[in-house]
Amino acid sequence: HELMMKTIYYASLVLLIILMSTNRVSSCPSICSCRTTNNTVIVECLSGGLTVIPTDFPSDSYRIKITDNNITTIEERAFQNMTLLFEM
Numbered sequence: 001h002e003l004m005m006k007t008i009y010y011a012s013l014v015l016l017i018i019l020m021s022t023n024r025v026s027s028c029p030s031i032c033s034c035r036t037t038n039n040t041v042i043v044e045c046l047s048g049g050l051t052v053i054p055t056d057f058p059s060d061s062y063r064i065k066i067t068d069n070n071i072t073t074i075e076e077r078a079f080q081n082m083t084l085l086f087e088m
Helices: 004-018
Strands: 033-037 038-045 061-065
Touching: none
Parallel strands: 038 061
Antiparallel strands: 033 038
């Protein structure tokens, strides 16, 4: 019984570490990919055929890459509450 409890404990611990170290960001525009690097959120919407800048970027985005698109419209709330945005 004790061996089984230790096995469950260590398996749970490994799963928790894996989940905490993932490079995915949960609130990313569907046409983009988001990842966390050095505690900063990087958003890439490259060659996606965008004509409008998405308004659902993660609020803690640090860098947003939107090159090779056909952007014609930037909505007023596109970068709302993005206090950490450093580069676009």
